[in-house]
Amino acid sequence: xxxxxxxxxxxxxxxxxxxxxxxxxxxxxxxxxxxxxxxxxxxxxxxxxxxxxxxxxxxxxxxxxxxxxxxxxxxxxxxxxxxxxxxxxxxxxxxxxxxxxxxxxxxxxxxxxxxxxxxxxxxxxxxxxxxxxxxxxxxxxxxxxxxxxxxxxxxxxxxxxxxxxxxxxxxxxxxxxxxxxxxxxxxxxxxxxxxxxxxxxxxxxxxxxxxxxxxxxxxxxxxxxxxxxxxxxxxxxxxxxxxxxxxxxx
Amino acid sequence: xxxxxxxxxxxxxxxxxxxxxxxxxxxxxxxxxxxxxxxxxxxxxxxxxxxxxxxxxxxxxxxxxxxxxxxxxxxxxxxxxxxxxxxxxxxxxxxxxxxxxxxxxxxxxxxxxxxxxxxxxxxxxxxxxxxxxxxxxxxxxxxxxxxxxxxxxxxxxxxxxxxxxxxxxxxxxxxxxxxxxxxxxxxxxxxxxxxxxxxxxxxxxxxxxxxxxxxxxxxxxxxxxxxxxxxxxxxxxxxxxxxxxxxxxx
DNA sequence: CGTCGCATTGATGGAGGTCAAAGAGTGTGG
DNA sequence: CCACACTCTTTGACCTCCATCAATGCGACG
Numbered sequence: 001x002x003x004x005x006x007x008x009x010x011x012x013x014x015x016x017x018x019x020x021x022x023x024x025x026x027x028x029x030x031x032x033x034x035x036x037x038x039x040x041x042x043x044x045x046x047x048x049x050x051x052x053x054x055x056x057x058x059x060x061x062x063x064x065x066x067x068x069x070x071x072x073x074x075x076x077x078x079x080x081x082x083x084x085x086x087x088x089x090x091x092x093x094x095x096x097x098x099x100x101x102x103x104x105x106x107x108x109x110x111x112x113x114x115x116x117x118x119x120x121x122x123x124x125x126x127x128x129x130x131x132x133x134x135x136x137x138x139x140x141x142x143x144x145x146x147x148x149x150x151x152x153x154x155x156x157x158x159x160x161x162x163x164x165x166x167x168x169x170x171x172x173x174x175x176x177x178x179x180x181x182x183x184x185x186x187x188x189x190x191x192x193x194x195x196x197x198x199x200x201x202x203x204x205x206x207x208x209x210x211x212x213x214x215x216x217x218x219x220x221x222x223x224x225x226x227x228x229x230x231x232x233x234x235x236x237x238x239x240x241x242x243x244x245x246x247x248x249x250x
Numbered sequence: 251x252x253x254x255x256x257x258x259x260x261x262x263x264x265x266x267x268x269x270x271x272x273x274x275x276x277x278x279x280x281x282x283x284x285x286x287x288x289x290x291x292x293x294x295x296x297x298x299x300x301x302x303x304x305x306x307x308x309x310x311x312x313x314x315x316x317x318x319x320x321x322x323x324x325x326x327x328x329x330x331x332x333x334x335x336x337x338x339x340x341x342x343x344x345x346x347x348x349x350x351x352x353x354x355x356x357x358x359x360x361x362x363x364x365x366x367x368x369x370x371x372x373x374x375x376x377x378x379x380x381x382x383x384x385x386x387x388x389x390x391x392x393x394x395x396x397x398x399x400x401x402x403x404x405x406x407x408x409x410x411x412x413x414x415x416x417x418x419x420x421x422x423x424x425x426x427x428x429x430x431x432x433x434x435x436x437x438x439x440x441x442x443x444x445x446x447x448x449x450x451x452x453x454x455x456x457x458x459x460x461x462x463x464x465x466x467x468x469x470x471x472x473x474x475x476x477x478x479x480x481x482x483x484x485x486x487x488x489x490x491x492x493x494x495x496x497x498x499x500x
Numbered sequence: 501c502g503t504c505g506c507a508t509t510g511a512t513g514g515a516g517g518t519c520a521a522a523g524a525g526t527g528t529g530g
Numbered sequence: 531c532c533a534c535a536c537t538c539t540t541t542g543a544c545c546t547c548c549a550t551c552a553a554t555g556c557g558a559c560g
Contacts, residue, residue, distance in 0.1 A: 021344075051488075067394070069394065069395070069398045071398060071402050071403060071407075071484050072481075072484035073402075073403075073484070075402040075403075076402070077397060077398040077401040077402040079394040079397045079398065080394075090387075091387045091390070091391065094271075094380065094383060094384050094387055095384070095387055095388070095391070095491050096491075096493070097488060097491075097493075099391050099394070099395075099488050099489040099491070100394060100489075119380075122376070122379075122380070122383075123376045123380070124376075126372070126373045126374075126376070126379065129372075129376065129379045129380075129383070130344065130369075130372070130373070130379075132383070133344060133372075133379070133382070133383050133386065134344050134345070136383065136386045136387060136390060137340075137341045137344055137345055137386060138345070139390055140341070140386060140389055140390040140393055141341065141345070141349050143390055143393035143394055143396075143397060144317070144319065144329040144330075144349070144350060144393055145319070145349075146393075146397045147327060147329045147393060147396045147397050147400060148319045148321060148327040148329065150397060150400045150401035150445065151327040151400035151401075151444075151445030152321050152323075152325040152326070152327040152445060153321060153323075153325075154515075154516095155515075155516065157321075186537085186538060186539090187538075187539065187540095188538080194401075195400065195401030195402060196516075196517090197516075197517055197518080198538090198539085199516090199517075199518080199519095199539095199540085199541090200515090200516055200517075202539065202540060202541085203516090203540090203541090206540080206541095218525090231322075234321050234322035234323070238301075238347060238349050239349040239350075241345050241346075241347075241349070243346070243347075404547080404548095405547080405548070436505085436506065436507090437506075437507065437508095438506080446548075446549090447548075447549055447550080448506090448507085449507095449508085449509090449548090449549075449550080449551095450547090450548055450549075452507060452508060452509085453508090453509085453548095455507095456508080456509095468557095
C-alpha cells in the first residue's frame with residue numbers, strides 16, 4: 001500500500017550519506033527528489049528474495065531489517081542487520097540478480113527506489129556516486145568484521161561484539177538513548193547472526209547479564225558496562241568508519 | 251624498487267573491470283593512463299597494515315595476496331584472497347584509515363595508484379566510477395558468502411567451498427588450466443581463511459583427496475570431480491556475479 | 501647433511517551443538 | 531476476565547566436531 005508521508009521522507013538517507021561523504025545543498029536536494037514509493041510493511045516481510053531479478057532498491061526509513069542466506073543444509077546465516085536510513089540492497093542498482101534475501105525484523109517504513117532512477121542519479125552526480133560508493137565500502141568493512149567474528153571469536157565475544165556494534169551504529173544514527181536500544185530480534189535470529197544456536201546465545205546472554213555487562217528488558221538491550229563489553233567483545237569501532245570522512249570537497 | 255614493465259601494465263585491471271561493467275574505448279584508455287608506480291615484491295610482503303593512513307591503492311598485476319585481521323586474542327582471520335587484476339584495497343581511495351592488513355602470498359607485481367589520482371578519475375568519469383562500484387559490490391558479495399561459510403558450514407564444506415571459489419575466479423581471469431590451479435597458501439593460511447585450525451584443514455584435505463574429489467600436487471590443486479566438490483562445498487557461483495553485467499550502456 | 505618450515509598423524513579435551521521439556525510473555529476468543 | 535494457544539526463552543542432560551597438544555615425517559635449500 002502506497003501512502004503519502006509528511007515532508008521529506010528521504011531525509012534519514014540524506015543525513016546518513018552526508019555523514020559519510022561531503023554533499024552540497026544541490027546534491028542533497030537531488031537525493032531528496034529521488035523518485036520513490038513509500039510503503040509500510042509488517043514484521044517478517046520479505047523485501048528481496050535470493051534469486052530475484054533486481055528491479056528496485058529498498059531504503060529503510062524506520063524499523064529494522066536483515067539480510068540472510070540459507071545453506072544447502074537449510075541453516076540460516078544472517079549477514080547483516082540494518083537500521084533506519086540505510087539502503088538494504090544498494091547492490092540491486094547494478095547487479096542483476098539478488099544473491100541473498102532481505103527481510104524486515106519489525107514493522108518498517110520503506111522507500112522503493114527504481115533501480116534506473118538510482119543509476120541515472122549516480123551517473124549525473126559524482127558527489128552522490130561517491131557517497132554511495134563510500135556507503136558500499138563501509139558495508140563491506142562490516143562484512144569483513146563479521147567474517148572475523150564468526151570465524152575466530154568465542155561465543156561470548158561474538159555476542160558481545162554484535163551488541164556493541166548495534167549500539168554504536170544506532171547511536172551514530174541518533175536512535176539510542178544512552179546505552180539502551182530496542183533490538184527487535186529473537187535469540188534465534190541473534191544466533192543466526194553470530195553463527196551459534198539459540199540455546200547457546202541464551203546462555204551467553206544470561207551470563208553477560210549475571211556479570212553485570214548488560215541488562216535485558218523485553219526486547220531492549222542496556223549496556224551496563226561499556227568498557228567490559230568492549231573488552232569481552234574484542235570490539236574496536238574503527239571498522240565502522242564513523243569518524244568524519246568529509247575530506248576536502250571533490 | 252620501481253621498474254618499467256613492457257606495454258600496458260594495467261591491462262589486467264582494465265580487462266577485469268570491462269568484464270564487470272561496460273567501458274568504452276575512451277574509458278579504457280583513461281584507466282590505462284592511471285598514474286601508478288610498478289613494483290615487484292616478495293612473498294609475505296605487507297602492502298597495507300591495519301591502522302595505516304590510506305595513501306595509495308594497491309593493484310595486483312601478478313601473484314596472490316590476502317587481507318586479514320587479528321583478534322585481541324591473537325588469532326588471524328583471512329577475510330579475502332586476491333588474484334591478479336584485482337585491487338586489494340580499493341577502499342583506501344575513500345576511507346581514511348585501513349581497518350585490516352594486506353599481505354602478499356607469493357612474489358607479486360603490484361601497481362601503486364595514488365589515492366587522489368583514483369578519486370579524480372572517478373569524479374570525472376561516471377562509467378569508470380560505476381565499474382569500480384560494481385567491483386566493490388562484488389567484493390562485498392564475496393564477503394557475505396564467507397560469513398555464511400565460516401558461520402554455518404561444516405569443516406568439509408568450508409574447505410571445499412573455498413577451493414571451488416578460487417577455481418572459478420581464476421578461471422574467469424584466465425588463470426587456471428582446466429580444473430587445476432596454483433594455490434600458494436599453507437594449510438595454516440587456508441585454515442585462517444575458513445575459520446579452522448591447520449590440523450583440521452589437513453585432515454579435511456586428506457579426506458577430500460582420498461575420496462577422489464581433489465588431487466594435490468605441491469601447491470597445486472586439481473579438482474577431480476567438480477560436481478561432487480560443488481555439492482560438498484554447497485557451492486553456488488551466483489554470488490560471484492560472473493554472468494555478464496553489461497547491461498545497456500549508461 | 502643439517503635445518504627449517506610445513507605437512508601429517510595420534511591422543512585427548514572442551515566449547516558449543518542437539519534433544520527435550522518446562523516456563524514465561526502476549527494475544528485472542530469465549 | 532479467564533483459558534488456551536502460540537511463540538519465544540530458559541534450563542538440563544548428553545554428545546560431537548573440532549581444537550589442542552605433541553610427535554614425527556618430509557621436502558627444499560643452503
